[in-house]
Amino acid sequence: MNKKKLSELKSLLSLPTAPFREQYIIEHVVSVLSKSKVPFFKDPCGNIVIGVSSVGQYKKLVQRPSREPVRLFIAHMDHPGFHGIKWLKNRNLLVKWFGGSPVKYVSGAKVSVFGNDNNACLYGKIIRPKLVTKKWAIDTAEIRFDPGQIEYKNRPRPPELFGSFKFTRPVTVRGKRLYTNAVDDLCGVFVILQTAITSFKATSRKEKPFLGLLTRAEEVGFVGAVAHFDLGWLHQAQRNVVCISLEASRTLPGARLGKGPVVRIGDRRTVFSANELKVLSDLAEKVLPGKHQKRIMDGGACEATAATVFGLPAIGISLPLGNYHNQGFEGGPECRGPGGPAPEFVHLDDIQGEIKLCRSLMRTGLDWRQPWKKQKKLLLENKKYYAKYMK
Numbered sequence: 001m002n003k004k005k006l007s008e009l010k011s012l013l014s015l016p017t018a019p020f021r022e023q024y025i026i027e028h029v030v031s032v033l034s035k036s037k038v039p040f041f042k043d044p045c046g047n048i049v050i051g052v053s054s055v056g057q058y059k060k061l062v063q064r065p066s067r068e069p070v071r072l073f074i075a076h077m078d079h080p081g082f083h084g085i086k087w088l089k090n091r092n093l094l095v096k097w098f099g100g101s102p103v104k105y106v107s108g109a110k111v112s113v114f115g116n117d118n119n120a121c122l123y124g125k126i127i128r129p130k131l132v133t134k135k136w137a138i139d140t141a142e143i144r145f146d147p148g149q150i151e152y153k154n155r156p157r158p159p160e161l162f163g164s165f166k167f168t169r170p171v172t173v174r175g176k177r178l179y180t181n182a183v184d185d186l187c188g189v190f191v192i193l194q195t196a197i198t199s200f201k202a203t204s205r206k207e208k209p210f211l212g213l214l215t216r217a218e219e220v221g222f223v224g225a226v227a228h229f230d231l232g233w234l235h236q237a238q239r240n241v242v243c244i245s246l247e248a249s250r251t252l253p254g255a256r257l258g259k260g261p262v263v264r265i266g267d268r269r270t271v272f273s274a275n276e277l278k279v280l281s282d283l284a285e286k287v288l289p290g291k292h293q294k295r296i297m298d299g300g301a302c303e304a305t306a307a308t309v310f311g312l313p314a315i316g317i318s319l320p321l322g323n324y325h326n327q328g329f330e331g332g333p334e335c336r337g338p339g340g341p342a343p344e345f346v347h348l349d350d351i352q353g354e355i356k357l358c359r360s361l362m363r364t365g366l367d368w369r370q371p372w373k374k375q376k377k378l379l380l381e382n383k384k385y386y387a388k389y390m391k
């Protein structure tokens with residue numbers, strides 16, 4: 001990844017986010033897209049739609065019959081984190097956690113807390129964490145602010161405050177590993193921005209079969225994606241719409257960091273669409289030979305599941321992710337203990353490979369209609385060869 005791109009990625013990863021509190025990411029995305037002259041608009045649920053500038057254009061694009069399917073790239077702008085609930089008598093802030101989290105070594109972990117004011121970043125520590133009934137994540141906790149952080153008389157209203165774990169630096173690069181709070185899914189957001197910028201840079205003014213959907217609140221059940229699909233804008237599509245979920249997903253045997261992006265066969269909930277998966281898989285063989293991986297990533301679920309539920313063909317590409325949801329499974333710098341709070345990490349080559357794969361998915365003339373043509377021919381030849389034994 002070149003220096004310029006890396007610094008763009010770092011500036012995105014330095015921004016705070018949490019489910020329903022994606023405003024800083026939205027602001028960044030809007031500024032990048034405006035500068036690059038890529039059309040976009042906000043849907044009624046606050047998701048960012050990229051590639052068209054209005055609902056009318058969106059509908060026009062999907063309702064125009066074409067052999068080329070619309071590629072709808074999806075990534076989410078949130079990451080697990082907490083919201084302020086109320087100030088307690090002991091002057092701590094009671095918070096509610098949204099999404100997955102570490103459950104060990106949480107007490108005493110440092111956090112950053114943000115408000116609506118761009119400059120207000122406050123520091124504190126988590127104390128008295130309470131876990132959800134099934135013990136897989138934090139439910140509520142108290143934040144004790146560091147001395148001098150809060151002027152108690154002018155304290156902000158709790159719902160304005162949100163935050164997540166704090167590490168020494170927002171982003172640390174060691175060799176080709178990048179450590180940060182929220183690889184998941186800000187790297188997906190970055191890859192969609194890059195794909196959009198390249199697609200719309202092309203000199204041709206012809207309509208592009210590209211849509212990007214940057215969603216909100218994925219971590220609590222794909223809320224933004226579901227809200228978008230539930231608008232019904234895709235119901236009257238006159239051409240195929242292929243959903244491509246871009247995620248960072250827990251490293252698993254066969255999905256190793258640095259070995260390339262993963263053609264995701266499915267997630268924890270379901271397998272993905274076989275026909276479109278074949279196109280993606282063949283394309284990966286062609287453009288990233290020996291530099292991609294392929295497997296079911298069942299460490300978590302992703303927005304391809306949400307698309308599948310709404311009857312849309314869906315596929316996915318994953319970045320192998322260390323310390324998924326800030327749980328120090330793989331350890332590394334600043335990990336508070338096995339399974340405890342830690343920065344997530346990812347390999348820069350995997351991101352670069354994912355950008356290349358997404359760009360290639362925009363090529364015209366891919367075999368979306370008959371992805372199995374070659375296999376069918378081979379199977380029929382094989383049948384013919386064995387015909388004599390069938391008698």
Ligand SMILES: [Zn+2]
Nearest residue numbers: 184185247248
């Ligand atoms: Zn995610």
